[in-house]
Amino acid sequence: MNKTESMPVVIKSFKPVVDQNSRVLILGTMPGEESLRQQQYYAHPRNLFWPLIYTIFNKPQEQDYGKRIQFLYSNRIALWDVFKSCEREGSLDNNIRKEESNDIAGLLEAFPNIRYVFCNGGAAWKQFQTNGLPFVKRPVFGLRLPSTSPANASIPYETKLEQWSKIRFTLENRILHETSIQTETGTYKVLANDKEVIRVCLPGSDKQVLNQFAVFPENGVSIEAAEQIKEYLAGKRKCFNIPYRLEGSSFAINVYQALLEVPFGCTISYGELAERAGNKKAAQAVGQIMRKNPVPLIVPCHRVIGSTGKNIGFMGIRGNPIQNMLLKLEQNRIAEEDFRQNT
DNA sequence: TAAATCCAGAATA
DNA sequence: TATTCTGGATTTA
Secondary structure (H helix, E strand, O other): OOHHHHOOOEEEOOOOEOOOOOOEEEEEOOOOHHHHHHOOOOOOOOOOHHHHHHHHOOOOOOOOHHHHHHHHHHOOEEEEEOEEEEEEOOOOHHHEEEEEEOOHHHHHHHOOOOOEEEEEOHHHHHHHHHHHHHHOOOOOEEEEEOOOOOOOOOOOHHHHHHHHHHHHHHHOOOEEEEEEEEEOOEEEEEEEOOOOEEEEEOOOOOOOOOOOOEEEEOOHHHHHHHHHHHHHHOOOOOOOOOOEOOOOOHHHHHHHHHHHOOOOOOOEEHHHHHHHOOOOOOHHHHHHHHHOOOOEOOEOHHHEEOOOOOOOEEOOEEOOHHHHHHHHHHHHHHHHHHHHHOO
8 A cells, every 4th residue: 555645745737837928828737746846847758748748840859948838939839727726646636635726717818919729638738728718718729739748658659740730820821711511411510711712612522631730619700611512402492602712723713703703503514614715625624624623512513414405424433413402402392482473 | 855654425236 | 334535634754
């Protein structure tokens, strides 16, 4: 029997590393034993925090604590813990007892340039979700990252690096917000920055080329777009009224713009669309451009069909039933309107 | 800048 | 329906 087990001592976390320049905040739970002994954030030599922080910026690691802190400041990264004090045996989050929370909302109030919060592990995330975020009176977005603790060995280093790279993407303003729409036919997703929709993902086409972005929970733009898509899928909306971004070559933009002129309930062939975009011989190229459509539904690539009137393909899948479903949806709505007009 | 690749097309039998 | 013939856009070297 270990006699020290019966007398846990109260431990206290450190002051935040933060200034008015800080743009992101990284939250842990409580410094581990080694960190407490040295009075330095993430002092355990096998904790991956410092290696990851330097690696995501492609910078060589520094051992000097003062330089490490300086590195955080110069990259506008703030650091703190969700707990102010607690009792704990060893260094594991699981053993945290009688915890007292830090005033995360207060910190965010005092440093208004911080809009994005990353949580180092699940315990910090849970605490931030329940006692931090709900009390912040301005838009702040949080993301959970895999813990850098040596105890979290089941997740490979490469995965951790991939996830922690989101901090750099955020600092470089490569930020998106996602809203998911669950339907009987599958999950639709909207991804937006703070001004416009960047991507619409249809069921079965999750192959996101978005690993260069940090994807946060929904914002106003993604919510509004998702709302309109829901209405469209319910047959209650015929056109979209949201800002979105078209990407591609100048010819591709011409094609998308010509396609936007094709009204609800109508279809067009690849050849005809090519001609309207200024090059009537570019039918196959139009096919390639359709496949790359960043915002399907908004740019209605489902209205493009073969010259024989058949559903050739959609989202890279030949004869995709989702295209048939969308076309039917539009035809039904038109038929309904005709019926009403004639009675 | 030249060649290779792509394509959810179009035309034909 | 299956096969062949396309050729512009895009990617790669």
